[in-house]
Amino acid sequence: MVVWSQYVDRSNVSRGNHIYALRKLGIYQHHGVVIGRADAYHLKPKPEIIEEFMVIEQNLEGLRVVTLEKFLFEDGNFIKREHSLRRVQYGENSFVYGIKRRGSSYIQDALPPDLIVQNAVLIYNDPKEKQKWSTYSLLTRNCEHFAFKCCVETNMLSEQVLAKYDLLSNTLSTATITVGSLLWGWSKKLLTNVIYIGEKLVPSSITNLTITSLDEVVKASLLGNAITSGIALIVEISVLTIRWVIYLCVKNNAETLNTYLAAGFAIDTKRYVKSLIQAGISNLSSFGMSIAGAAVGAFVPLPGATVGFSILFGFIGYTIARWGAGGLLDAFEKMITGKNE
Numbered sequence: 001m002v003v004w005s006q007y008v009d010r011s012n013v014s015r016g017n018h019i020y021a022l023r024k025l026g027i028y029q030h031h032g033v034v035i036g037r038a039d040a041y042h043l044k045p046k047p048e049i050i051e052e053f054m055v056i057e058q059n060l061e062g063l064r065v066v067t068l069e070k071f072l073f074e075d076g077n078f079i080k081r082e083h084s085l086r087r088v089q090y091g092e093n094s095f096v097y098g099i100k101r102r103g104s105s106y107i108q109d110a111l112p113p114d115l116i117v118q119n120a121v122l123i124y125n126d127p128k129e130k131q132k133w134s135t136y137s138l139l140t141r142n143c144e145h146f147a148f149k150c151c152v153e154t155n156m157l158s159e160q161v162l163a164k165y166d167l168l169s170n171t172l173s174t175a176t177i178t179v180g181s182l183l184w185g186w187s188k189k190l191l192t193n194v195i196y197i198g199e200k201l202v203p204s205s206i207t208n209l210t211i212t213s214l215d216e217v218v219k220a221s222l223l224g225n226a227i228t229s230g231i232a233l234i235v236e237i238s239v240l241t242i243r244w245v246i247y248l249c250v251k252n253n254a255e256t257l258n259t260y261l262a263a264g265f266a267i268d269t270k271r272y273v274k275s276l277i278q279a280g281i282s283n284l285s286s287f288g289m290s291i292a293g294a295a296v297g298a299f300v301p302l303p304g305a306t307v308g309f310s311i312l313f314g315f316i317g318y319t320i321a322r323w324g325a326g327g328l329l330d331a332f333e334k335m336i337t338g339k340n341e
Helices: 068-072 094-099 113-125 127-132 143-152 159-201 203-250 254-263 269-297 305-340
Strands: 018-023 028-036 053-059 062-067 073-075 080-082
Touching: 018 068, 018 143, 028 068, 028 113, 028 143, 053 068, 053 113, 053 143, 062 068, 062 113, 068 073, 094 305, 113 127, 113 143, 203 254, 203 269, 203 305, 269 305
Parallel strands: none
Antiparallel strands: 018 028, 028 053, 053 062, 073 080
């Protein structure tokens, strides 16, 4: 079942829940794992205050156990307030996962609550593990990494960090489309005005040229949008390919590879292929929608409506196609993985 709201009342909290709260005006999320009162008595050292539900979290100081109330309270230099409690959704629908904010849901299935709590307690009580998690890293070892590891017993790259690179890639491609569309629109407008002025000055000698030129400009709008989308696709493919080449160069060095993958400098082959497919589909959709937008804008009696609607429709087409393609690819991968298992 699709769960759109991540909010959860404190009365509905359970052992083994992966919870989070927004911090810094919603800029980032703080994650933790809920354990019960009995579990807290097995922790080393045992917390001074033990309530019905406690939270094992990781922050700049390493692992610690706090009450649910303390977990939700942000005690910053400028912000001091209690935040709403939210619960991470596991086994999420692939398409919905692509729409939701990163870090709020995962397509992977979570372990049973008892095993999640057991993982959290074992990591907390193990001196070596505790020492490892005492060093905070936004890219490779943060609170989300810890909670996810407890819930699925594996490591991963932070969804919040990965979202930044997806945003950068999408923004770069969208910016290319937008700038290209604007330049093309301004060029057409300039050409039309030049021809119009020329016609007024020498109507007898350039009337045929005017009709022919304007007709060509209209026809060339298809070519212009195609060129713009093509450039955006080339830019996106180039960035992805550079990251993939870096991956191939460092894949035999495990430590360097993990660092580069986490930092977004490298991208593995599976993610590279998936991103290429997404780039192709999303830019093709953007091209088609930009043409539709230009057609709609032609009927709007406002300056720049054609270009404006073309950009808007192109952006919408790109975004929806990218999410949709990503969701379908994730669903297909999950289906294949399930069959192999």
